[in-house]
Amino acid sequence: MSPAAEFQWTIRVYYEDTDTGGIVFYANYxxxxxxxxxxxxxxxGIGQQALAALHRKMFVVxxxxxxxxxxxxxxxxxxxxxxxxxxxxxxxxxxxxxxxLTDGQPQLLCTGRIRVGCVDTETLRPGAIxxxxxxxxxxxxx
Amino acid sequence: MSPAAEFQWTIRVYYEDTDTGGIVFYANYxxxxxxxxxxxxxxxGIGQQALAALHRKMFVVxxxxxxxxxxxxxxxxxxxxxxxxxxxxxxxxxxxxxxxLTDGQPQLLCTGRIRVGCVDTETLRPGAIxxxxxxxxxxxxx
Amino acid sequence: MSPAAEFQWTIRVYYEDTDTGGIVFYANYxxxxxxxxxxxxxxxGIGQQALAALHRKMFVVxxxxxxxxxxxxxxxxxxxxxxxxxxxxxxxxxxxxxxxLTDGQPQLLCTGRIRVGCVDTETLRPGAIxxxxxxxxxxxxx
Amino acid sequence: MSPAAEFQWTIRVYYEDTDTGGIVFYANYxxxxxxxxxxxxxxxGIGQQALAALHRKMFVVxxxxxxxxxxxxxxxxxxxxxxxxxxxxxxxxxxxxxxxLTDGQPQLLCTGRIRVGCVDTETLRPGAIxxxxxxxxxxxxx
Numbered sequence: 001m002s003p004a005a006e007f008q009w010t011i012r013v014y015y016e017d018t019d020t021g022g023i024v025f026y027a028n029y030x031x032x033x034x035x036x037x038x039x040x041x042x043x044x045g046i047g048q049q050a051l052a053a054l055h056r057k058m059f060v061v062x063x064x065x066x067x068x069x070x071x072x073x074x075x076x077x078x079x080x081x082x083x084x085x086x087x088x089x090x091x092x093x094x095x096x097x098x099x100x101l102t103d104g105q106p107q108l109l110c111t112g113r114i115r116v117g118c119v120d121t122e123t124l125r126p127g128a129i130x131x132x133x134x135x136x137x138x139x140x141x142x
Numbered sequence: 143m144s145p146a147a148e149f150q151w152t153i154r155v156y157y158e159d160t161d162t163g164g165i166v167f168y169a170n171y172x173x174x175x176x177x178x179x180x181x182x183x184x185x186x187g188i189g190q191q192a193l194a195a196l197h198r199k200m201f202v203v204x205x206x207x208x209x210x211x212x213x214x215x216x217x218x219x220x221x222x223x224x225x226x227x228x229x230x231x232x233x234x235x236x237x238x239x240x241x242x243l244t245d246g247q248p249q250l251l252c253t254g255r256i257r258v259g260c261v262d263t264e265t266l267r268p269g270a271i272x273x274x275x276x277x278x279x280x281x282x283x284x
Numbered sequence: 285m286s287p288a289a290e291f292q293w294t295i296r297v298y299y300e301d302t303d304t305g306g307i308v309f310y311a312n313y314x315x316x317x318x319x320x321x322x323x324x325x326x327x328x329g330i331g332q333q334a335l336a337a338l339h340r341k342m343f344v345v346x347x348x349x350x351x352x353x354x355x356x357x358x359x360x361x362x363x364x365x366x367x368x369x370x371x372x373x374x375x376x377x378x379x380x381x382x383x384x385l386t387d388g389q390p391q392l393l394c395t396g397r398i399r400v401g402c403v404d405t406e407t408l409r410p411g412a413i414x415x416x417x418x419x420x421x422x423x424x425x426x
Numbered sequence: 427m428s429p430a431a432e433f434q435w436t437i438r439v440y441y442e443d444t445d446t447g448g449i450v451f452y453a454n455y456x457x458x459x460x461x462x463x464x465x466x467x468x469x470x471g472i473g474q475q476a477l478a479a480l481h482r483k484m485f486v487v488x489x490x491x492x493x494x495x496x497x498x499x500x501x502x503x504x505x506x507x508x509x510x511x512x513x514x515x516x517x518x519x520x521x522x523x524x525x526x527l528t529d530g531q532p533q534l535l536c537t538g539r540i541r542v543g544c545v546d547t548e549t550l551r552p553g554a555i556x557x558x559x560x561x562x563x564x565x566x567x568x
Contacts, residue, residue: 014464015474016167016457020160020216023408026345027158027314031442034311038440042501048441049501061310065349071408074162075468075475124307124355156322157332158315165550168487169460172453173300180298184359190299191359203452207491213550217326217333266449266497300451304444304500311442358446 007043007082009036013072023071029110030064033096036080037114044136055130056121062091063115070109076100078109087137089128091117149185149224151178155214165213171252172206175238178222179256186278197272198263204233205257212251218242220251229279231270233259291327291366293320297356307355313394314348317380320364321398328420339414340405346375347399354393360384362393371421373412375401433469433508435462439498449497455536456490459522462506463540470562481556482547488517489541496535502526504535513563515554517543 011032019025041048052058072078079099086093098110118129129137153174161167183190194200214220221241228235240252260271271279295316303309322332336342356362363383370377382394402413413421437458445451467474478484498504505525512519524536544555555563 012461012464014457014461015161015163016169016460018162019157020162020164021157021342021344021405022162023344025158026348027311027318030311030314031440034442035438035440038438047501049499058305060305060307060355061352063349063351064310065347067347068345071344073475075473121305154319154322156315156319158318163484163486163547165486168490169453169456172456173298176300176453177296177298180296189359191357200447202447202449202497203494205491205493206452207489209489210487213486215333217331263447299445299447300453302446303441304446304448305441306446309442 007036007040009039009080009082011035011078011080013074013076013078015074018074021071023073024076026066026068029066029068029098029112030114032078032080032098033094033112033114036082036096037094037116040082046133046136051130051133052121055133057118057127057130057133058121059092059116060119060124061114062117064112066110066112068110070100070107072098072100072109079106084137085113087134089134090126091115092129092137149178149182151181151222151224153177153220153222155216155218155220157216160216163213165215166218168208168210171208171210171240171254172256174220174222174240175236175254175256178224178238179236179258182224188275188278193272193275194263197275199260199269199272199275200263201234201258202261202266203256204259206254208252208254210252212242212249214240214242214251221248226279227255229276231276232268233257234271234279291320291324293323293364293366295319295362295364297358297360297362299358302358305355307357308360310350310352313350313352313382313396314398316362316364316382317378317396317398320366320380321378321400324366330417330420335414335417336405339417341402341411341414341417342405343376343400344403344408345398346401348396350394350396352394354384354391356382356384356393363390368421369397371418373418374410375399376413376421433462433466435465435506435508437461437504437506439500439502439504441500444500447497449499450502452492452494455492455494455524455538456540458504458506458524459520459538459540462508462522463520463542466508472559472562477556477559478547481559483544483553483556483559484547485518485542486545486550487540488543490538492536492538494536496526496533498524498526498535505532510563511539513560515560516552517541518555518563 017028081097083095085095093115096112099106159170223239225237227237235257238254241248301312365381367379369379377399380396383390443454507523509521511521519541522538525532
């Protein structure tokens with residue numbers, strides 16, 4: 001699979017992302033993946049602040065499974081991919097990757113499966129994804 | 143000034159707190175200081191979740207000034223101090239320190255002045271600290 | 285499974301751990317789990333700073349799988365458990381849980397499987413867990 | 427002072443940046459400011475990974491003073507500015523701001539003075555900024 005095939009978001013590794021092992025702290029890939037999902041949503045016309053304000057709904061993460069293949073370091077530029085693996089009425093499962101382009105050669109650093117559920121902002125009870133949001137996700141080429 | 147003179151809270155340095163420089167990432171001392179303030183409040187009988195629920199008030203940080211004297215590293219045990227420097231009707235200024243006890247000798251790592259203001263949880267507008275909360279702060283030996 | 289059956293570590297939820305959804309940010313459970321593993325290692329007589337200094341080895345996270353069952357909130361006290369599921373020559377797989385004790389009743393918030401590998405601190409290449417470290421892990425009642 | 431007058435770096439506010447107060451967690455402005463300083467250095471041709479590898483030097487933060495004027499929220503786009511206030515042989519003091527452009531009108535959210543010192547990567551002892559790095563900083567229009 002090529003990193004060019006899907007929605008991509010580029011980030012840089014800063015001091016805040018690293019740990020004393022000299023590499024990116026593993027939990028931070030969940031942040032990187034979320035930044036990419038957020039921008040993917042934004043590209044589909046979905047803002048999460050608006051989702052909460054208009055529909056009283058928000059997405060919460062229900063499950064994550066992440067494999068760490070190679071470490072990233074300070075100043076590295078990473079490409080993050082977003083692909084929808086499964087779209088339900090109340091949840092979305094994403095498959096995501098983090099790549100580094102070193103001398104033009106992509107190296108796969110990390111892959112993740114992230115399942116998010118739609119919940120009420122107050123009760124946190126699961127609920128259907130609002131129709132217009134679902135439509136935007138379905139029609140988005142990913 | 144001795145670290146024994148005031149309210150103290152002890153924390154450990156974990157991987158999450160460090161950066162690729164091999165030391166604690168400087169911004170994290172703000173987190174450490176807040177953990178100590180939170181426990182100081184709790185020791186005074188003030189819970190912030192309850193403060194929001196009962197009084198619709200919360201404390202927000204308005205100003206921080208921090209000096210970094212010496213670095214902390216993975217596995218270090220730090221003592222954090224809390225002292226009230228100035229208590230207003232709508233704000234509290236704290237003076238805080240982070241120490242490491244190395245071979246029984248305290249070494250000062252970091253000092254901070256943190257000013258927090260009391261605000262409405264919805265509007266975020268400044269407001270007086272609730273009387274019963276103020277009383278608890280005033281009578282707390284610090 | 286009861287939270288009392290294994291090594292436990294208690295933490296508090298601070299502002300730093302939460303997000304605008306009003307709950308603990310999901311990625312932070314990886315930090316909580318690591319704090320518990322670190323204290324479990326420390327209780328077994330293994331310091332990670334010393335591991336790096338003496339053996340030029342460190343543990344890096346290779347895989348995480350986390351399920352989020354119920355949210356935690358500001359001021360909550362969480363119990364974290366640590367159990368070794370599989371101990372290899374170069375890796376350890378942990379099963380971990382996060383519980384909240386509400387009115388004396390434990391509620392399961394989050395479960396995780398975390399696999400860490402032993403690597404050289406410079407090359408990051410996998411290597412055997414040092415014998416004396418392995419012995420301490422094996423004899424630890426968990 | 428206009429946000430257009432200096433080096434600027436744009437970031438987005440994600441869930442990871444917010445807290446249960448519904449706003450950006452104050453300590454995170456230090457991260458935002460550092461991202462902007464890092465990109466300012468990069469624009470001047472200075473990479474921090476290379477600085478460590480070639481010169482065995484790194485910049486560490488010695489002092490921060492931050493004022494919080496107005497809160498940022500999820501999905502906000504922030505403009506961060508970087509200006510050198512004082513350039514010494516072994517330290518640099520920056521003045522930085524965080525702005526939000528709301529309906530085309532810039533609103534000042536946060537200002538900070540950050541002093542960084544140049545230190546040896548191993549001993550962490552202060553040392554002169556390497557001449558070629560100093561030259562790049564001096565000639566950079568900021």
